[in-house]
């Protein structure tokens with residue numbers, strides 16, 4: 001068996017791992033590169049093998065940095081099945097067409113404003129391409145192994161990161177490798193803890209928070225303080241949020257705080273039709289998270305869902321303290337940009353970031369204290385309070401990663417991926433110190449014989 005690392009080296013995006021064994025090729029995750037331009041351009045670089053020579057794709061979960069390259073792969077000639085869990089299939093059904101739509105909009109914008117060196121600028125793929133790619137999905141149940149080809153066995157276990165998220169153990173005649181996927185945390189408010197995994201010959205583990213421990217602070221109390229402080233100033237809280245996973249956790253927090261009388265009865269707007277649809281999917285998969293059926297149903301009703309662009313615009317004229325949850329989570333695009341334009345210049349308001357902010361994004365700049373940000377070509381002054389919640393991450397921290405690795409420490413080698421260089425190296429050192437297992441941070445394009 002040979003593994004080649006085709007992304008997520010020195011970055012948290014572009015997860016792609018190519019396994020080759022006895023003439024078969026399986027691509028584990030098929031992610032988009034996101035963030036700074038240099039990374040985004042990598043989505044256009046040729047793969048080391050022909051897309052048509054890849055026999056199948058296995059997705060660990062639906063986030064675009066793990067699934068968002070798939071429609072492009074299909075455009076390039078990939079014709080095989082895409083294995084994933086039911087939750088991942090349902091979420092990809094929302095995320096991939098939306099991604100295609102955004103890519104088309106970007107290309108269109110570049111053409112109209114002459115931004116692109118390419119004439120005309122083309123999208124990486126379209127919404128129609130994304131819908132076509134969904135036709136090749138094949139659902140795999142958690143905890144049941146299946147054989148894509150003679151001599152290969154694949155088994156998915158719950159990774160607790162978002163709905164449908166899995167760790168994947170792949171076995172062949174002479175060995176085995178376990179991919180952590182993105183690992184959730186044992187103390188997540190909404191998702192259940194990751195399942196412990198069976199030992200494997202090799203392990204590929206993510207390291208988003210490989211250099212950090214989550215604070216022990218009470219996230220509900222943190223959110224309550226921010227909301228109360230802003231409401232007392234007569235301001236509005238704008239929360240840029242990923243539509244999938246994060247938005248549901250935020251709605252749950254806000255609902256609980258209201259029920260317990262810890263924040264005032266102020267309106268909450270969910271300005272992301274996709275987040276609203278995602279909440280429905282959570283209601284259909286009760287076994288993967290901690291919410292009871294009635295709490296899940298209540299989530300959908302706890303916010304006013306904003307559908308049309310006209311309704312979205314009206315949110316920029318609110319005169320009373322309110323909370324607006326809107327995508328995208330790192331303020332790289334989406335409707336939240338219009339809210340930032342409207343609310344960032346007023347010191348009464350708060351911009352509340354709830355997750356990891358990748359380098360090069362507006363979110364990272366704001367959290368670092370930027371006093372102006374560029375939105376749609378104009379400089380927007382930032383006078384609003386900017387807060388980053390440290391404790392709402394959907395990723396295991398260093399301690400939780402090490403605990404998850406404990407039963408796997410007998411591996412012949414652990415590969416540390418999916419982290420900024422500093423985080424990956426910190427986890428590598430921590431693994432070495434605690435378990436003495438041979439451990440490597442693979443470079444981009446590196447190949448290993450297993």
Ligand SMILES: [Zn+2]
Pocket residue numbers: 061063161182
């Ligand atoms: Zn993820």
